[in-house]
Amino acid sequence: MPAIDMDITVIVPTYKRPDDLRQCLDALKRQTLPAARVNVVRRDSDSATAALLAGYDAGGLAMQVHVVDVPGVVAALNIGLEHAVGEAVAMTDDDAAPHPDWLERIAGHFQADARVGGVGGRDRIFQDNRKDDWPPRTRVGVSTWYGRVEGNHNCGVGPAREVEALKGVCMAFRRRAIGALRFDRRLRGRGAQVANEALFGGAIRLAGWTLVYDPAVLVDHYPSVRPDSDQRNQLDQGALRDLIHNATLGHLEYWPAHRAAAIMLYQLLWGSRLSPGVAAALVYTLRGDKLALAALREVVMGTLAGICTCWRTRRADVAPRRAVPFGVQR
Known part of the structure; x- marks a missing residue:
């Protein structure tokens, strides 16, 4: 070798x-x-x-x-x-x-x-x-x-x-x-x-x-406590909205349009325990989770915010420049 x-x-x-x-x-x-x-x-x-x-x-x-x-x-x-x-x-x-x-x-x-x-x-x-x-x-x-x-x-x-x-x-x-x-x-x-x-x-x-x-x-x-609101597995509502915003931006930027649409639909309809969509929020609410509906609101708002950010800034200076395509010499 x-x-x-x-x-x-x-x-x-x-x-x-x-x-x-x-x-x-x-x-x-x-x-x-x-x-x-x-x-x-x-x-x-x-x-x-x-x-x-x-x-x-x-x-x-x-x-x-x-x-x-x-x-x-x-x-x-x-x-x-x-x-x-x-x-x-x-x-x-x-x-x-x-x-x-x-x-x-x-x-x-x-x-x-x-x-x-x-x-x-x-x-x-x-x-x-x-x-x-x-x-x-x-x-x-x-x-x-x-x-x-x-x-x-x-x-x-x-x-x-x-x-x-x-x-x-x-x-x-x-x-x-x-x-x-x-x-x-x-x-x-x-x-x-x-x-x-x-x-x-x-x-x-x-x-x-x-x-x-x-x-x-x-x-x-050795995960330490983060000195901000983005705590591991303990997301507050503002941090949850930020997470969904960031994830949505990534879906729109780096997946084909049909897959990005499917991902966001799943995100809004089901999601996960910490970031529930409509169906998950209803299920967890019926099980006694008093915060599920509030979390759903942040998921919806974060998704809309991610879409707006992508639309407004795709050609702006704050958007990242592109990686070098494979096979292209710099």
């Missing part, structure tokens, strides 16, 4: 998690394929992270710190992209610790197949320093034709395979595929800006590249 050798920039957006960030950076120092550069992006108001970085011993880590004054992960990721070098860009969260062969395995996929535009892997989730036992899944990062999403990135098993979407805590993209593409500034949310990776990966796929999920590409994930 040819030797694995590729220059990869790692982007780590961070906000008010200095202890987690230290663990992440320590893990990046142990990579068997050293990062060409590690771009840490912090918020200007985050004094705790600034203090940690000022005293951190980077050792052999080629680390650069960048400061952003705009809330949200999208702005942080875009700053990281602007300062990326090398042939690929890998991204992880500050509350994750990549395994030592993380970058080497990512590079192996890019070197093995020129059509691969993105690589992702499994994030093993730990709560209170104990690994959560999720049932193994073979369907990962895909959805049905009508829009029922099967993520399962944290519990995927089996061989590497092509998928529709990667997960932000463990993903990488070929810079030749990215081109001028940036994370979508139309996304709503004050922090996590849920679905940002789905839209970015969707643009890569639309340009003819493939996305690969490999369960052997591993990070240990």
